[in-house]
Amino acid sequence: AQKVTQAQTEISVVEKEDVTLDCVYETRDTTYYLFWYKQPPSGELVFLIRRNSFDEQNEISGRYSWNFQKSTSSFNFTITASQVVDSAVYFCALSEFTGNQFYFGTGTSLTVIP
Amino acid sequence: EAQVTQNPRYLITVTGKKLTVTCSQNMNHEYMSWYRQDPGLGLRQIYYSMNVEVTDKGDVPEGYKVSRKEKRNFPLILESPSPNQTSLYFCASSGQTGGEQFFGPGTRLTVL
Numbered sequence: 001a002q003k004v005t006q007a008q009t010e011i012s013v014v015e016k017e018d019v020t021l022d023c024v025y026e027t028r029d030t031t032y033y034l035f036w037y038k039q040p041p042s043g044e045l046v047f048l049i050r051r052n053s054f055d056e057q058n059e060i061s062g063r064y065s066w067n068f069q070k071s072t073s074s075f076n077f078t079i080t081a082s083q084v085v086d087s088a089v090y091f092c093a094l095s096e097f098t099g100n101q102f103y104f105g106t107g108t109s110l111t112v113i114p
Numbered sequence: 115e116a117q118v119t120q121n122p123r124y125l126i127t128v129t130g131k132k133l134t135v136t137c138s139q140n141m142n143h144e145y146m147s148w149y150r151q152d153p154g155l156g157l158r159q160i161y162y163s164m165n166v167e168v169t170d171k172g173d174v175p176e177g178y179k180v181s182r183k184e185k186r187n188f189p190l191i192l193e194s195p196s197p198n199q200t201s202l203y204f205c206a207s208s209g210q211t212g213g214e215q216f217f218g219p220g221t222r223l224t225v226l
Contacts, residue, residue, distance in 0.1 A: 006156075033212040045204065045217040052212070091156060095212045100164060101172055102147060102215065106156040 006105035021077040021108045023092030031097035034075045039089040082112045118218035126224045135190045137205030145208040146188040150201040195225040
């Protein structure tokens with residue numbers, strides 16, 4: 001079974017719209033870490049955020065915000081007032097305290113139309 | 115500059131011809147990892163290493179080998195490449211388990 005599910009394969013929005021990228025994870029560990037990475041068309045992987053399982057506070061960084069809900073095993077990512085530069089593939093990932101492996105979702109390709 | 119480097123960046127080879135993709139980091143990180151990225155499958159972990167001489171299989175280790183003789187280097191070895199190993203490969207390092215991973219620029223491998 002997938003440890004990290006990103007059900008949205010592709011999303012298109014018009015510039016300045018808000019968009020939320022969904023991420024659902026599965027783990028039996030009580031200690032784990034969640035991540036979001038951005039992969040722009042140039043191909044590199046850019047770290048966006050890391051959360052540990054004990055910190056459910058939502059986080060805001062500029063136009064980006066993250067909503068972590070353990071009750072629904074979700075770690076969703078919202079971009080407010082989207083811009084063309086936000087066009088990229090976004091990956092959600094999970095690292096469990098036991099096992100030391102890293103699991104990525106299949107990614108959501110976001111296109112922001114000017 | 116803190117970075118993860120991979121070489122080569124692009125490689126076209128033929129089935130069965132052994133190859134090595136090098137990975138090096140200058141951040142003194144203990145944790146290093148290899149991933150392959152395929153369309154529709156995201157990134158999948160091939161092997162990872164917690165420290166020198168300590169390596170473990172990820173989700174897709176078949177057909178790959180790794181070694182960790184020095185802390186900074188973590189080469190990926192394909193002893194007999196096959197066309198289904200055509201992929202984009204990323205090396206990554208992290209200062210701690212569960213920590214932010216720093217990724218290399220990627221190596222695009224084509225096996226004919």
